[in-house]
Amino acid sequence: MKRTYKYRLYPTKTQQETFEKILSSCLWLYNHCLAQRRNAYEKDKTKISCFDQIKQLPALKNQKPELHEIYSQVLQDVPRRLDKAFQNFFRRVVENKNGKTQKPGYPRFKGKNRYDSLVYPQSGFAVKGNKLTLSKIGPVTIILHREMKGTIKTLTIRRTNTNKWYACFSVEIDQELPDKPKIENIKQEHMIGIDVGLNNFVTTSQENKVDNPRYLRESEEKLVQIQRKHSKKKLTSKNRNKSRLKVAQLHERIYNQRTDFLHKVSRSLVNTFQFIAFEKLNIKGMIRNKYLAKSITDVSWGTFLHMLTYKAEEAGVYVIGVNPQNTSQMCSGCGKAVPKSLAIRIHQCSECGLTIDRDVNAARNILTLGLTTVGTTGSNACGVEGLPSTVKQEALTLSGVE
Ligand SMILES: [Zn+2]
Incomplete structure:
Protein backbone atom coordinates (compact mmCIF):
# COMPACT_ATOMS: atom_id res chain seq x y z
CA MET A 1 0.00 0.00 0.00
CA ILE A 173 4.70 -0.28 2.36
CA ASP A 174 5.15 -3.96 1.71
CA GLN A 175 3.15 -5.28 4.59
CA GLU A 176 0.58 -8.02 4.77
CA LEU A 177 -2.70 -7.03 6.32
CA PRO A 178 -3.53 -8.94 9.48
CA ASP A 179 -6.33 -11.51 9.39
CA LYS A 180 -9.69 -10.44 10.70
CA PRO A 181 -11.39 -12.47 13.42
CA LYS A 182 -14.45 -14.55 12.55
CA ILE A 183 -17.61 -12.49 12.90
CA GLU A 184 -19.19 -15.04 15.23
CA ASN A 185 -16.22 -14.73 17.58
CA ILE A 186 -16.60 -10.98 18.01
CA LYS A 187 -18.33 -9.98 21.21
CA GLN A 188 -21.35 -7.69 21.05
CA GLU A 189 -19.52 -4.91 22.87
CA HIS A 190 -16.80 -4.89 20.22
CA MET A 191 -19.25 -4.16 17.40
CA ILE A 192 -20.35 -0.66 16.63
CA GLY A 193 -22.45 1.31 14.19
CA ILE A 194 -21.64 4.98 13.73
CA ASP A 195 -23.77 7.81 12.48
CA VAL A 196 -22.14 11.05 11.39
CA GLY A 197 -24.13 14.24 11.55
CA LEU A 198 -24.24 17.96 12.00
CA ASN A 199 -25.40 18.06 15.61
CA ASN A 200 -22.82 15.60 16.83
CA PHE A 201 -19.85 14.65 14.72
CA VAL A 202 -20.28 10.98 15.57
CA THR A 203 -23.03 9.08 17.40
CA THR A 204 -22.52 5.38 18.11
CA SER A 205 -24.93 2.50 18.56
CA GLN A 206 -23.58 2.28 22.13
CA GLU A 207 -24.94 5.75 22.83
CA ASN A 208 -21.64 7.60 22.78
CA LYS A 209 -21.45 10.99 21.15
CA VAL A 210 -18.39 12.78 19.88
CA ASP A 211 -18.79 16.47 19.25
CA ASN A 212 -16.82 18.71 16.97
CA PRO A 213 -14.33 20.24 19.40
CA ARG A 214 -15.15 23.76 20.53
CA TYR A 215 -11.81 25.24 19.43
CA LEU A 216 -12.54 24.01 15.94
CA ARG A 217 -16.01 25.52 15.83
CA GLU A 218 -14.60 28.81 17.11
CA SER A 219 -11.88 28.89 14.46
CA GLU A 220 -14.43 28.14 11.77
CA GLU A 221 -16.69 30.96 12.92
CA LYS A 222 -13.74 33.30 12.91
CA LEU A 223 -12.85 32.22 9.39
CA VAL A 224 -16.30 33.16 8.15
CA GLN A 225 -15.86 36.60 9.69
CA ILE A 226 -12.41 37.40 8.33
CA GLN A 227 -13.26 35.97 4.94
CA ARG A 228 -16.18 38.37 4.76
CA LYS A 229 -13.91 41.27 5.71
CA HIS A 230 -11.30 40.10 3.22
CA SER A 231 -13.74 40.04 0.31
CA LYS A 232 -14.60 43.70 1.00
CA LYS A 233 -10.97 44.89 0.76
CA LYS A 234 -9.96 46.64 -2.44
CA LEU A 235 -8.13 44.43 -4.91
CA THR A 236 -4.96 46.48 -5.09
CA SER A 237 -4.56 47.53 -1.50
CA LYS A 238 -1.69 46.41 0.66
CA ASN A 239 -4.26 45.56 3.30
CA ARG A 240 -5.78 43.02 1.03
CA ASN A 241 -2.52 41.14 0.82
CA LYS A 242 -2.20 41.21 4.57
CA SER A 243 -5.70 39.93 5.00
CA ARG A 244 -5.06 37.23 2.40
CA LEU A 245 -2.25 35.92 4.57
CA LYS A 246 -4.52 36.04 7.60
CA VAL A 247 -7.17 33.98 5.82
CA ALA A 248 -4.55 31.49 4.65
CA GLN A 249 -3.07 31.15 8.14
CA LEU A 250 -6.44 30.53 9.69
CA HIS A 251 -7.27 27.97 7.01
CA GLU A 252 -4.04 26.23 7.84
CA ARG A 253 -4.76 26.24 11.55
CA ILE A 254 -8.25 24.84 11.06
CA TYR A 255 -6.86 22.23 8.74
CA ASN A 256 -4.35 21.07 11.32
CA GLN A 257 -6.83 21.13 14.20
CA ARG A 258 -9.37 19.20 12.17
CA THR A 259 -6.89 16.58 10.98
CA ASP A 260 -5.67 16.06 14.51
CA PHE A 261 -9.23 15.64 15.78
CA LEU A 262 -10.15 13.17 13.00
CA HIS A 263 -7.02 11.10 13.65
CA LYS A 264 -7.85 10.87 17.34
CA VAL A 265 -11.47 9.83 16.84
CA SER A 266 -10.69 7.25 14.15
CA ARG A 267 -7.75 5.86 16.12
CA SER A 268 -9.81 5.45 19.26
CA LEU A 269 -12.60 3.63 17.39
CA VAL A 270 -10.16 1.25 15.70
CA ASN A 271 -8.41 0.52 18.99
CA THR A 272 -11.67 -0.22 20.79
CA PHE A 273 -13.75 -2.16 18.27
CA GLN A 274 -13.39 -5.13 15.95
CA PHE A 275 -16.39 -4.44 13.77
CA ILE A 276 -17.34 -0.94 12.63
CA ALA A 277 -20.25 -0.12 10.33
CA PHE A 278 -20.82 3.34 8.87
CA GLU A 279 -23.08 5.02 6.36
CA LYS A 280 -21.80 5.47 2.84
CA LEU A 281 -22.33 9.14 2.21
CA ASN A 282 -22.80 10.93 -1.02
CA ILE A 283 -19.79 13.10 -0.39
CA LYS A 284 -19.41 14.24 -3.98
CA GLY A 285 -22.81 15.88 -3.80
CA MET A 286 -22.13 17.40 -0.41
CA ILE A 287 -18.86 19.11 -1.22
CA ARG A 288 -20.59 21.36 -3.73
CA ASN A 289 -22.49 22.89 -0.84
CA LYS A 290 -21.92 26.62 -0.92
CA TYR A 291 -22.03 27.24 2.80
CA LEU A 292 -18.51 27.32 4.10
CA ALA A 293 -18.97 25.93 7.59
CA LYS A 294 -21.13 23.15 6.26
CA SER A 295 -18.70 22.23 3.53
CA ILE A 296 -15.83 22.02 6.01
CA THR A 297 -17.86 19.48 7.96
CA ASP A 298 -18.61 17.55 4.80
CA VAL A 299 -14.96 17.26 3.93
CA SER A 300 -14.31 16.18 7.51
CA TRP A 301 -16.66 13.24 7.12
CA GLY A 302 -15.00 12.03 3.95
CA THR A 303 -11.53 12.34 5.43
CA PHE A 304 -12.68 10.73 8.64
CA LEU A 305 -14.20 7.68 6.93
CA HIS A 306 -11.07 7.33 4.85
CA MET A 307 -8.81 7.42 7.93
CA LEU A 308 -11.10 4.97 9.66
CA THR A 309 -10.93 2.59 6.70
CA TYR A 310 -7.17 2.46 6.33
CA LYS A 311 -6.51 2.32 10.07
CA ALA A 312 -9.02 -0.51 10.45
CA GLU A 313 -7.55 -2.48 7.59
CA GLU A 314 -4.08 -2.20 9.04
CA ALA A 315 -5.37 -3.39 12.41
CA GLY A 316 -7.48 -6.30 11.14
CA VAL A 317 -10.73 -4.59 12.08
CA TYR A 318 -13.85 -4.85 9.92
CA VAL A 319 -15.08 -1.61 8.37
CA ILE A 320 -18.31 -1.89 6.47
CA GLY A 321 -20.06 0.89 4.57
CA VAL A 322 -23.82 0.52 4.31
CA ASN A 323 -26.52 2.18 2.26
CA PRO A 324 -27.82 5.12 4.30
CA GLN A 325 -31.41 4.85 3.11
CA ASN A 326 -34.02 4.70 5.88
CA THR A 327 -31.51 4.30 8.70
CA SER A 328 -32.95 7.29 10.53
CA GLN A 329 -36.61 6.46 9.90
CA MET A 330 -36.68 2.76 10.74
CA CYS A 331 -37.09 1.53 14.31
CA SER A 332 -33.96 -0.34 15.38
CA GLY A 333 -36.05 -2.30 17.88
CA CYS A 334 -38.76 -3.77 15.67
CA GLY A 335 -38.10 -2.59 12.10
CA LYS A 336 -41.25 -0.50 11.81
CA ALA A 337 -41.08 2.74 9.80
CA VAL A 338 -41.27 5.76 12.11
CA PRO A 339 -41.22 8.85 9.87
CA LYS A 340 -39.80 12.00 11.46
CA SER A 341 -38.43 15.32 10.33
CA LEU A 342 -34.85 16.41 11.08
CA ALA A 343 -36.13 18.61 13.92
CA ILE A 344 -37.35 15.63 15.90
CA ARG A 345 -34.40 14.46 17.95
CA ILE A 346 -36.02 11.52 19.74
CA HIS A 347 -37.06 8.30 18.09
CA GLN A 348 -40.30 7.03 19.61
CA CYS A 349 -41.83 3.82 18.32
CA SER A 350 -45.54 3.24 18.81
CA GLU A 351 -45.14 -0.42 17.89
CA CYS A 352 -42.55 -1.64 20.38
CA GLY A 353 -42.30 1.38 22.64
CA LEU A 354 -38.59 2.02 22.02
CA THR A 355 -37.68 5.60 22.94
CA ILE A 356 -34.10 6.64 22.17
CA ASP A 357 -32.05 9.44 20.65
CA ARG A 358 -32.67 9.56 16.90
CA ASP A 359 -28.96 9.31 16.01
CA VAL A 360 -28.44 6.33 18.32
CA ASN A 361 -31.38 4.65 16.61
CA ALA A 362 -29.78 5.34 13.22
CA ALA A 363 -26.41 4.04 14.42
CA ARG A 364 -28.04 0.79 15.60
CA ASN A 365 -29.68 0.33 12.21
CA ILE A 366 -26.32 0.95 10.56
CA LEU A 367 -24.73 -1.75 12.70
CA THR A 368 -27.49 -4.24 11.87
CA LEU A 369 -27.19 -3.43 8.17
CA GLY A 370 -23.41 -3.83 8.36
CA LEU A 371 -23.71 -7.25 9.92
CA THR A 372 -26.28 -8.28 7.30
CA THR A 373 -23.97 -7.09 4.53
CA VAL A 374 -21.14 -9.25 5.80
CA GLY A 375 -23.49 -12.15 6.36
CA THR A 376 -25.01 -12.09 2.89
CA THR A 377 -22.03 -11.26 0.75
CA GLY A 378 -19.30 -12.85 2.81
CA SER A 379 -17.21 -9.81 2.00
CA ASN A 380 -15.09 -8.66 4.88
CA ALA A 381 -13.73 -5.37 3.78
CA CYS A 382 -15.10 -2.26 2.25
CA GLY A 383 -13.45 0.90 1.09
CA VAL A 384 -15.11 4.26 1.26
CA GLU A 385 -16.99 4.15 -1.99
CA GLY A 386 -18.12 7.36 -3.52
CA LEU A 387 -15.22 9.28 -2.06
CA PRO A 388 -13.73 11.62 -4.61
CA SER A 389 -10.05 10.96 -5.12
CA THR A 390 -9.18 14.46 -3.97
CA VAL A 391 -10.51 13.71 -0.53
CA LYS A 392 -8.56 10.47 -0.37
CA GLN A 393 -5.42 12.22 -1.46
CA GLU A 394 -5.94 15.00 1.02
CA ALA A 395 -6.39 12.59 3.86
CA LEU A 396 -3.12 10.92 3.05
CA THR A 397 -0.87 13.71 1.95
CA LEU A 398 -1.61 16.28 4.51
CA SER A 399 -2.02 14.20 7.56
CA GLY A 400 0.66 11.60 7.24
CA VAL A 401 0.12 8.30 8.95
CA GLU A 402 -0.69 7.68 12.56
ZN1 LIG B 1 -40.20 -0.32 17.27
Whole structure:
Protein backbone atom coordinates (compact mmCIF):
# COMPACT_ATOMS: atom_id res chain seq x y z
CA MET A 1 0.00 0.00 0.00
CA LYS A 2 0.97 3.60 -0.54
CA ARG A 3 1.33 6.22 2.16
CA THR A 4 2.54 9.77 2.32
CA TYR A 5 4.53 11.17 5.21
CA LYS A 6 4.68 14.90 5.62
CA TYR A 7 7.39 16.69 7.58
CA ARG A 8 8.13 20.32 8.21
CA LEU A 9 11.33 21.71 6.74
CA TYR A 10 13.36 24.55 8.23
CA PRO A 11 15.48 25.93 5.38
CA THR A 12 18.00 28.67 6.11
CA LYS A 13 17.39 32.06 4.54
CA THR A 14 19.79 31.26 1.69
CA GLN A 15 18.18 27.88 1.13
CA GLN A 16 14.75 29.50 1.05
CA GLU A 17 15.99 31.89 -1.60
CA THR A 18 17.36 28.95 -3.58
CA PHE A 19 14.02 27.15 -3.35
CA GLU A 20 12.20 30.28 -4.50
CA LYS A 21 14.61 30.71 -7.40
CA ILE A 22 14.13 27.10 -8.47
CA LEU A 23 10.37 27.42 -8.21
CA SER A 24 10.33 30.49 -10.39
CA SER A 25 12.58 28.80 -12.99
CA CYS A 26 10.22 25.81 -12.98
CA LEU A 27 7.30 28.19 -13.40
CA TRP A 28 9.05 29.74 -16.39
CA LEU A 29 9.71 26.29 -17.87
CA TYR A 30 6.11 25.22 -17.33
CA ASN A 31 4.74 28.24 -19.15
CA HIS A 32 7.40 27.90 -21.86
CA CYS A 33 6.41 24.26 -22.52
CA LEU A 34 2.73 25.17 -22.49
CA ALA A 35 3.29 27.95 -25.03
CA GLN A 36 5.23 25.54 -27.22
CA ARG A 37 2.47 22.95 -27.25
CA ARG A 38 -0.14 25.59 -27.80
CA ASN A 39 1.67 27.29 -30.68
CA ALA A 40 2.50 24.03 -32.41
CA TYR A 41 -1.12 23.08 -32.37
CA GLU A 42 -2.45 26.47 -33.41
CA LYS A 43 0.08 26.96 -36.23
CA ASP A 44 0.16 23.59 -37.93
CA LYS A 45 -1.99 21.28 -35.81
CA THR A 46 1.01 19.28 -34.64
CA LYS A 47 1.43 17.78 -31.21
CA ILE A 48 4.56 18.07 -29.13
CA SER A 49 4.90 15.18 -26.71
CA CYS A 50 6.17 15.20 -23.18
CA PHE A 51 9.08 13.09 -24.37
CA ASP A 52 10.03 15.73 -27.00
CA GLN A 53 9.98 18.41 -24.35
CA ILE A 54 12.18 16.43 -21.98
CA LYS A 55 14.63 15.78 -24.81
CA GLN A 56 15.07 19.48 -25.51
CA LEU A 57 15.96 20.34 -21.90
CA PRO A 58 19.77 20.21 -22.33
CA ALA A 59 19.59 22.66 -25.23
CA LEU A 60 17.24 24.88 -23.29
CA LYS A 61 19.72 25.03 -20.41
CA ASN A 62 22.16 26.88 -22.66
CA GLN A 63 19.50 29.42 -23.48
CA LYS A 64 18.46 29.80 -19.87
CA PRO A 65 21.52 29.19 -17.64
CA GLU A 66 19.57 29.22 -14.35
CA LEU A 67 18.13 25.84 -15.34
CA HIS A 68 21.59 24.42 -14.69
CA GLU A 69 20.98 25.10 -11.01
CA ILE A 70 18.15 22.57 -10.90
CA TYR A 71 18.51 18.85 -10.37
CA SER A 72 17.79 17.17 -13.71
CA GLN A 73 14.93 14.95 -12.52
CA VAL A 74 13.21 17.86 -10.82
CA LEU A 75 13.43 19.71 -14.11
CA GLN A 76 12.07 16.77 -16.09
CA ASP A 77 9.09 16.62 -13.80
CA VAL A 78 7.93 20.03 -15.09
CA PRO A 79 6.97 18.91 -18.65
CA ARG A 80 5.56 15.74 -17.09
CA ARG A 81 3.29 17.78 -14.87
CA LEU A 82 2.14 19.81 -17.85
CA ASP A 83 1.50 16.59 -19.72
CA LYS A 84 -0.72 15.42 -16.87
CA ALA A 85 -2.69 18.67 -17.13
CA PHE A 86 -3.16 17.97 -20.85
CA GLN A 87 -4.20 14.38 -20.24
CA ASN A 88 -6.78 15.55 -17.71
CA PHE A 89 -8.01 18.11 -20.22
CA PHE A 90 -8.38 15.47 -22.98
CA ARG A 91 -10.17 13.16 -20.57
CA ARG A 92 -12.61 15.90 -19.61
CA VAL A 93 -13.22 16.69 -23.28
CA VAL A 94 -14.32 13.10 -23.81
CA GLU A 95 -16.42 13.11 -20.64
CA ASN A 96 -18.00 16.38 -21.70
CA LYS A 97 -18.99 14.88 -25.04
CA ASN A 98 -20.72 12.12 -23.14
CA GLY A 99 -22.54 14.77 -21.16
CA LYS A 100 -20.80 13.88 -17.91
CA THR A 101 -19.02 17.04 -16.80
CA GLN A 102 -18.96 20.77 -17.31
CA LYS A 103 -17.01 22.44 -20.08
CA PRO A 104 -13.34 21.38 -19.86
CA GLY A 105 -10.77 24.14 -19.39
CA TYR A 106 -7.64 24.18 -21.56
CA PRO A 107 -4.43 24.08 -19.44
CA ARG A 108 -3.62 27.61 -18.35
CA PHE A 109 -0.48 29.62 -17.87
CA LYS A 110 0.50 29.79 -14.25
CA GLY A 111 0.82 33.16 -12.60
CA LYS A 112 3.47 34.30 -10.12
CA ASN A 113 3.55 32.13 -6.96
CA ARG A 114 1.30 29.55 -8.54
CA TYR A 115 4.05 26.99 -8.93
CA ASP A 116 4.76 25.85 -5.40
CA SER A 117 6.20 22.36 -5.42
CA LEU A 118 9.24 20.44 -6.66
CA VAL A 119 9.20 16.71 -7.27
CA TYR A 120 12.18 14.39 -6.93
CA PRO A 121 10.80 11.32 -8.75
CA GLN A 122 13.48 8.79 -7.80
CA SER A 123 16.72 10.19 -6.52
CA GLY A 124 18.62 13.32 -5.66
CA PHE A 125 17.79 13.28 -1.98
CA ALA A 126 18.77 11.49 1.22
CA VAL A 127 17.56 11.66 4.81
CA LYS A 128 19.94 11.29 7.71
CA GLY A 129 19.20 12.36 11.25
CA ASN A 130 17.54 15.74 11.13
CA LYS A 131 18.90 16.63 7.71
CA LEU A 132 17.35 16.14 4.31
CA THR A 133 20.13 16.46 1.76
CA LEU A 134 18.97 17.66 -1.63
CA SER A 135 21.09 17.57 -4.73
CA LYS A 136 22.19 21.08 -5.79
CA ILE A 137 20.78 22.55 -2.57
CA GLY A 138 22.52 20.82 0.33
CA PRO A 139 21.39 19.66 3.78
CA VAL A 140 18.09 21.19 4.94
CA THR A 141 16.86 20.79 8.52
CA ILE A 142 13.88 18.48 8.76
CA ILE A 143 11.81 17.46 11.79
CA LEU A 144 11.00 13.77 11.51
CA HIS A 145 8.29 13.79 14.15
CA ARG A 146 7.12 10.35 13.12
CA GLU A 147 9.03 7.29 11.97
CA MET A 148 8.82 6.57 8.27
CA LYS A 149 8.05 3.01 7.20
CA GLY A 150 8.40 1.43 3.77
CA THR A 151 10.39 2.26 0.64
CA ILE A 152 10.51 5.87 -0.44
CA LYS A 153 9.23 6.37 -3.98
CA THR A 154 9.11 10.10 -4.51
CA LEU A 155 9.77 13.29 -2.61
CA THR A 156 7.81 16.50 -3.05
CA ILE A 157 9.02 19.77 -1.58
CA ARG A 158 6.10 22.09 -1.08
CA ARG A 159 5.65 25.72 -0.12
CA THR A 160 2.34 26.56 1.55
CA ASN A 161 0.61 29.86 0.94
CA THR A 162 1.68 30.87 4.42
CA ASN A 163 5.30 30.42 3.32
CA LYS A 164 6.08 27.28 5.26
CA TRP A 165 8.08 24.48 3.67
CA TYR A 166 7.26 20.78 3.81
CA ALA A 167 8.77 17.54 2.55
CA CYS A 168 6.23 14.90 1.51
CA PHE A 169 7.58 11.40 1.00
CA SER A 170 5.39 8.95 -0.78
CA VAL A 171 6.30 5.43 0.26
CA GLU A 172 5.34 1.91 -0.66
CA ILE A 173 4.70 -0.28 2.36
CA ASP A 174 5.15 -3.96 1.71
CA GLN A 175 3.15 -5.28 4.59
CA GLU A 176 0.58 -8.02 4.77
CA LEU A 177 -2.70 -7.03 6.32
CA PRO A 178 -3.53 -8.94 9.48
CA ASP A 179 -6.33 -11.51 9.39
CA LYS A 180 -9.69 -10.44 10.70
CA PRO A 181 -11.39 -12.47 13.42
CA LYS A 182 -14.45 -14.55 12.55
CA ILE A 183 -17.61 -12.49 12.90
CA GLU A 184 -19.19 -15.04 15.23
CA ASN A 185 -16.22 -14.73 17.58
CA ILE A 186 -16.60 -10.98 18.01
CA LYS A 187 -18.33 -9.98 21.21
CA GLN A 188 -21.35 -7.69 21.05
CA GLU A 189 -19.52 -4.91 22.87
CA HIS A 190 -16.80 -4.89 20.22
CA MET A 191 -19.25 -4.16 17.40
CA ILE A 192 -20.35 -0.66 16.63
CA GLY A 193 -22.45 1.31 14.19
CA ILE A 194 -21.64 4.98 13.73
CA ASP A 195 -23.77 7.81 12.48
CA VAL A 196 -22.14 11.05 11.39
CA GLY A 197 -24.13 14.24 11.55
CA LEU A 198 -24.24 17.96 12.00
CA ASN A 199 -25.40 18.06 15.61
CA ASN A 200 -22.82 15.60 16.83
CA PHE A 201 -19.85 14.65 14.72
CA VAL A 202 -20.28 10.98 15.57
CA THR A 203 -23.03 9.08 17.40
CA THR A 204 -22.52 5.38 18.11
CA SER A 205 -24.93 2.50 18.56
CA GLN A 206 -23.58 2.28 22.13
CA GLU A 207 -24.94 5.75 22.83
CA ASN A 208 -21.64 7.60 22.78
CA LYS A 209 -21.45 10.99 21.15
CA VAL A 210 -18.39 12.78 19.88
CA ASP A 211 -18.79 16.47 19.25
CA ASN A 212 -16.82 18.71 16.97
CA PRO A 213 -14.33 20.24 19.40
CA ARG A 214 -15.15 23.76 20.53
CA TYR A 215 -11.81 25.24 19.43
CA LEU A 216 -12.54 24.01 15.94
CA ARG A 217 -16.01 25.52 15.83
CA GLU A 218 -14.60 28.81 17.11
CA SER A 219 -11.88 28.89 14.46
CA GLU A 220 -14.43 28.14 11.77
CA GLU A 221 -16.69 30.96 12.92
CA LYS A 222 -13.74 33.30 12.91
CA LEU A 223 -12.85 32.22 9.39
CA VAL A 224 -16.30 33.16 8.15
CA GLN A 225 -15.86 36.60 9.69
CA ILE A 226 -12.41 37.40 8.33
CA GLN A 227 -13.26 35.97 4.94
CA ARG A 228 -16.18 38.37 4.76
CA LYS A 229 -13.91 41.27 5.71
CA HIS A 230 -11.30 40.10 3.22
CA SER A 231 -13.74 40.04 0.31
CA LYS A 232 -14.60 43.70 1.00
CA LYS A 233 -10.97 44.89 0.76
CA LYS A 234 -9.96 46.64 -2.44
CA LEU A 235 -8.13 44.43 -4.91
CA THR A 236 -4.96 46.48 -5.09
CA SER A 237 -4.56 47.53 -1.50
CA LYS A 238 -1.69 46.41 0.66
CA ASN A 239 -4.26 45.56 3.30
CA ARG A 240 -5.78 43.02 1.03
CA ASN A 241 -2.52 41.14 0.82
CA LYS A 242 -2.20 41.21 4.57
CA SER A 243 -5.70 39.93 5.00
CA ARG A 244 -5.06 37.23 2.40
CA LEU A 245 -2.25 35.92 4.57
CA LYS A 246 -4.52 36.04 7.60
CA VAL A 247 -7.17 33.98 5.82
CA ALA A 248 -4.55 31.49 4.65
CA GLN A 249 -3.07 31.15 8.14
CA LEU A 250 -6.44 30.53 9.69
CA HIS A 251 -7.27 27.97 7.01
CA GLU A 252 -4.04 26.23 7.84
CA ARG A 253 -4.76 26.24 11.55
CA ILE A 254 -8.25 24.84 11.06
CA TYR A 255 -6.86 22.23 8.74
CA ASN A 256 -4.35 21.07 11.32
CA GLN A 257 -6.83 21.13 14.20
CA ARG A 258 -9.37 19.20 12.17
CA THR A 259 -6.89 16.58 10.98
CA ASP A 260 -5.67 16.06 14.51
CA PHE A 261 -9.23 15.64 15.78
CA LEU A 262 -10.15 13.17 13.00
CA HIS A 263 -7.02 11.10 13.65
CA LYS A 264 -7.85 10.87 17.34
CA VAL A 265 -11.47 9.83 16.84
CA SER A 266 -10.69 7.25 14.15
CA ARG A 267 -7.75 5.86 16.12
CA SER A 268 -9.81 5.45 19.26
CA LEU A 269 -12.60 3.63 17.39
CA VAL A 270 -10.16 1.25 15.70
CA ASN A 271 -8.41 0.52 18.99
CA THR A 272 -11.67 -0.22 20.79
CA PHE A 273 -13.75 -2.16 18.27
CA GLN A 274 -13.39 -5.13 15.95
CA PHE A 275 -16.39 -4.44 13.77
CA ILE A 276 -17.34 -0.94 12.63
CA ALA A 277 -20.25 -0.12 10.33
CA PHE A 278 -20.82 3.34 8.87
CA GLU A 279 -23.08 5.02 6.36
CA LYS A 280 -21.80 5.47 2.84
CA LEU A 281 -22.33 9.14 2.21
CA ASN A 282 -22.80 10.93 -1.02
CA ILE A 283 -19.79 13.10 -0.39
CA LYS A 284 -19.41 14.24 -3.98
CA GLY A 285 -22.81 15.88 -3.80
CA MET A 286 -22.13 17.40 -0.41
CA ILE A 287 -18.86 19.11 -1.22
CA ARG A 288 -20.59 21.36 -3.73
CA ASN A 289 -22.49 22.89 -0.84
CA LYS A 290 -21.92 26.62 -0.92
CA TYR A 291 -22.03 27.24 2.80
CA LEU A 292 -18.51 27.32 4.10
CA ALA A 293 -18.97 25.93 7.59
CA LYS A 294 -21.13 23.15 6.26
CA SER A 295 -18.70 22.23 3.53
CA ILE A 296 -15.83 22.02 6.01
CA THR A 297 -17.86 19.48 7.96
CA ASP A 298 -18.61 17.55 4.80
CA VAL A 299 -14.96 17.26 3.93
CA SER A 300 -14.31 16.18 7.51
CA TRP A 301 -16.66 13.24 7.12
CA GLY A 302 -15.00 12.03 3.95
CA THR A 303 -11.53 12.34 5.43
CA PHE A 304 -12.68 10.73 8.64
CA LEU A 305 -14.20 7.68 6.93
CA HIS A 306 -11.07 7.33 4.85
CA MET A 307 -8.81 7.42 7.93
CA LEU A 308 -11.10 4.97 9.66
CA THR A 309 -10.93 2.59 6.70
CA TYR A 310 -7.17 2.46 6.33
CA LYS A 311 -6.51 2.32 10.07
CA ALA A 312 -9.02 -0.51 10.45
CA GLU A 313 -7.55 -2.48 7.59
CA GLU A 314 -4.08 -2.20 9.04
CA ALA A 315 -5.37 -3.39 12.41
CA GLY A 316 -7.48 -6.30 11.14
CA VAL A 317 -10.73 -4.59 12.08
CA TYR A 318 -13.85 -4.85 9.92
CA VAL A 319 -15.08 -1.61 8.37
CA ILE A 320 -18.31 -1.89 6.47
CA GLY A 321 -20.06 0.89 4.57
CA VAL A 322 -23.82 0.52 4.31
CA ASN A 323 -26.52 2.18 2.26
CA PRO A 324 -27.82 5.12 4.30
CA GLN A 325 -31.41 4.85 3.11
CA ASN A 326 -34.02 4.70 5.88
CA THR A 327 -31.51 4.30 8.70
CA SER A 328 -32.95 7.29 10.53
CA GLN A 329 -36.61 6.46 9.90
CA MET A 330 -36.68 2.76 10.74
CA CYS A 331 -37.09 1.53 14.31
CA SER A 332 -33.96 -0.34 15.38
CA GLY A 333 -36.05 -2.30 17.88
CA CYS A 334 -38.76 -3.77 15.67
CA GLY A 335 -38.10 -2.59 12.10
CA LYS A 336 -41.25 -0.50 11.81
CA ALA A 337 -41.08 2.74 9.80
CA VAL A 338 -41.27 5.76 12.11
CA PRO A 339 -41.22 8.85 9.87
CA LYS A 340 -39.80 12.00 11.46
CA SER A 341 -38.43 15.32 10.33
CA LEU A 342 -34.85 16.41 11.08
CA ALA A 343 -36.13 18.61 13.92
CA ILE A 344 -37.35 15.63 15.90
CA ARG A 345 -34.40 14.46 17.95
CA ILE A 346 -36.02 11.52 19.74
CA HIS A 347 -37.06 8.30 18.09
CA GLN A 348 -40.30 7.03 19.61
CA CYS A 349 -41.83 3.82 18.32
CA SER A 350 -45.54 3.24 18.81
CA GLU A 351 -45.14 -0.42 17.89
CA CYS A 352 -42.55 -1.64 20.38
CA GLY A 353 -42.30 1.38 22.64
CA LEU A 354 -38.59 2.02 22.02
CA THR A 355 -37.68 5.60 22.94
CA ILE A 356 -34.10 6.64 22.17
CA ASP A 357 -32.05 9.44 20.65
CA ARG A 358 -32.67 9.56 16.90
CA ASP A 359 -28.96 9.31 16.01
CA VAL A 360 -28.44 6.33 18.32
CA ASN A 361 -31.38 4.65 16.61
CA ALA A 362 -29.78 5.34 13.22
CA ALA A 363 -26.41 4.04 14.42
CA ARG A 364 -28.04 0.79 15.60
CA ASN A 365 -29.68 0.33 12.21
CA ILE A 366 -26.32 0.95 10.56
CA LEU A 367 -24.73 -1.75 12.70
CA THR A 368 -27.49 -4.24 11.87
CA LEU A 369 -27.19 -3.43 8.17
CA GLY A 370 -23.41 -3.83 8.36
CA LEU A 371 -23.71 -7.25 9.92
CA THR A 372 -26.28 -8.28 7.30
CA THR A 373 -23.97 -7.09 4.53
CA VAL A 374 -21.14 -9.25 5.80
CA GLY A 375 -23.49 -12.15 6.36
CA THR A 376 -25.01 -12.09 2.89
CA THR A 377 -22.03 -11.26 0.75
CA GLY A 378 -19.30 -12.85 2.81
CA SER A 379 -17.21 -9.81 2.00
CA ASN A 380 -15.09 -8.66 4.88
CA ALA A 381 -13.73 -5.37 3.78
CA CYS A 382 -15.10 -2.26 2.25
CA GLY A 383 -13.45 0.90 1.09
CA VAL A 384 -15.11 4.26 1.26
CA GLU A 385 -16.99 4.15 -1.99
CA GLY A 386 -18.12 7.36 -3.52
CA LEU A 387 -15.22 9.28 -2.06
CA PRO A 388 -13.73 11.62 -4.61
CA SER A 389 -10.05 10.96 -5.12
CA THR A 390 -9.18 14.46 -3.97
CA VAL A 391 -10.51 13.71 -0.53
CA LYS A 392 -8.56 10.47 -0.37
CA GLN A 393 -5.42 12.22 -1.46
CA GLU A 394 -5.94 15.00 1.02
CA ALA A 395 -6.39 12.59 3.86
CA LEU A 396 -3.12 10.92 3.05
CA THR A 397 -0.87 13.71 1.95
CA LEU A 398 -1.61 16.28 4.51
CA SER A 399 -2.02 14.20 7.56
CA GLY A 400 0.66 11.60 7.24
CA VAL A 401 0.12 8.30 8.95
CA GLU A 402 -0.69 7.68 12.56
ZN1 LIG B 1 -40.20 -0.32 17.27
